[in-house]
Amino acid sequence: MIAEQPSNRSEEEVLLAFSVEPTHDRKTLEKYLTDYPEHAKALVACSIELMVDATRSAETVATSEKAVDRAWQRFQSAVSQGEEASVISPFATLNPGAFKELAKRLNINSLLLSRLRDRAIVAATIPSRFVQRLATELGATTDAVMDYLRSPPAMVSGHSFRSTVKPAVTEQISFEKAVETSQLTPEQQEALKVMQD
Amino acid sequence: MPEPLKRKDLNGMPYERPAEIENWIKKLDMVDVADRFLQFETLSRKSPGYVPSEALVYFLRRAWIDGLQGDFEKLFRILMKRIEQSLCSAISDSRMAGARGIREEIMERFAERIAKDCRGRLGMLDFYEIRFDKAFSAFRTSVLRQIGPSVVDTVPLVTEKDDGLEVSAEVEAAAAEFLDGDPEKLDDPAFRLELTAAIDCLPDDQKEVIGLLLQGFQIDSKDKDVMTIARILQCDERTVRNRRDRACKALRAILQEENAQ
Numbered sequence: 038m039i040a041e042q043p044s045n046r047s048e049e050e051v052l053l054a055f056s057v058e059p060t061h062d063r064k065t066l067e068k069y070l071t072d073y074p075e076h077a078k079a080l081v082a083c084s085i086e087l088m089v090d091a092t093r094s095a096e097t098v099a100t101s102e103k104a105v106d107r108a109w110q111r112f113q114s115a116v117s118q119g120e121e122a123s124v125i126s127p128f129a130t131l132n133p134g135a136f137k138e139l140a141k142r143l144n145i146n147s148l149l150l151s152r153l154r155d156r157a158i159v160a161a162t163i164p165s166r167f168v169q170r171l172a173t174e175l176g177a178t179t180d181a182v183m184d185y186l187r188s189p190p191a192m193v194s195g196h197s198f199r200s201t202v203k204p205a206v207t208e209q210i211s212f213e214k215a216v217e218t219s220q221l222t223p224e225q226q227e228a229l230k231v232m233q234d
Numbered sequence: 235m236p237e238p239l240k241r242k243d244l245n246g247m248p249y250e251r252p253a254e255i256e257n258w259i260k261k262l263d264m265v266d267v268a269d270r271f272l273q274f275e276t277l278s279r280k281s282p283g284y285v286p287s288e289a290l291v292y293f294l295r296r297a298w299i300d301g302l303q304g305d306f307e308k309l310f311r312i313l314m315k316r317i318e319q320s321l322c323s324a325i326s327d328s329r330m331a332g333a334r335g336i337r338e339e340i341m342e343r344f345a346e347r348i349a350k351d352c353r354g355r356l357g358m359l360d361f362y363e364i365r366f367d368k369a370f371s372a373f374r375t376s377v378l379r380q381i382g383p384s385v386v387d388t389v390p391l392v393t394e395k396d397d398g399l400e401v402s403a404e405v406e407a408a409a410a411e412f413l414d415g416d417p418e419k420l421d422d423p424a425f426r427l428e429l430t431a432a433i434d435c436l437p438d439d440q441k442e443v444i445g446l447l448l449q450g451f452q453i454d455s456k457d458k459d460v461m462t463i464a465r466i467l468q469c470d471e472r473t474v475r476n477r478r479d480r481a482c483k484a485l486r487a488i489l490q491e492e493n494a495q
Binding site: 055091093115 | 374
């Protein structure tokens, strides 16, 4: 059955894996729906697209060189950003005051925001509407924020650890679990639940 | 031998290119570079010598690894032209508001994926060396879910409120006639093709229901272990039936119109 057991795989990755399956029959779709319930809507949409794609025209049409030029420019800019740039924390420039202020604007608390910053939450379980809002507030693109959130959890530089215990990489939890255990008010929890995809 | 793919499937087994693609790569590897580019430039799938896009992606990636920047740009542009062609068909101007902008955004996002692959991240392009068209369809679906218009321009045949519980006798009859009346019709490949093309004209919520029905899912079941359409779409079975009935009425009208032409 469709149980909420989120995976670490992004929607795009799951759809791509589904798309290259030898067949796209009911059995295959059922398997993916069971394994990736958080991507159920996307999988259904994808299965139908794969079905109707075969009926679409394969005729060549006149295309513009402009669109290809723009894609080339985007490629050049993306490739020149380099590996490091793509996973720079979008939270990096926030001082403690700005961090708290950001939490307030998102109608969450600092604990939940810290968990997001530390990538302690499974990225695939974070509602896309919330990621979009977070990206808007951070002045970053949704893709950049999602890339960061998808990166493996790690200790973020710039934090001070005053402990006799060696700091360890945080174990990731689902967004739902994080909402339940971050001492949010019932109203804040409700507002976040509404955003679930 | 072409370089093996890096990604592993859900069972942990390495993905492999289809034998046909491996053969294309080996064949193209043996010809002169200039001749290879001539072959790559064939845009029409119907033309003899049309190189599958899977092989094109292989040579694109190889050009990057080998530092052949000029070749890489040429291959990038050829691939993007093919992508634009396929997008013009899937997201035509007549079907979706702002189609051109959406097509360009999808192309640019795909360009970013190529950039990520060049930087050695994720190996996502492996999928495109296995079944390019299917993989790109999946990519397009994912991007459209993020940036596509909330309403696709579809055939406005039905005006009733979708999830209302009342369905007219006329709609019910149309549905019964269509799917229940002659289910064997679906076994006819020509009819199925015609039907699938008509499904493309439906609004998304109706398309979901009909698509799942065609894949063999049942609307509802008392058995909680059965994956039904109502459970997949997380809605009441009456809503599913309403969407099915309205979709059937619309499909019937589309097919009648097409057959009358």
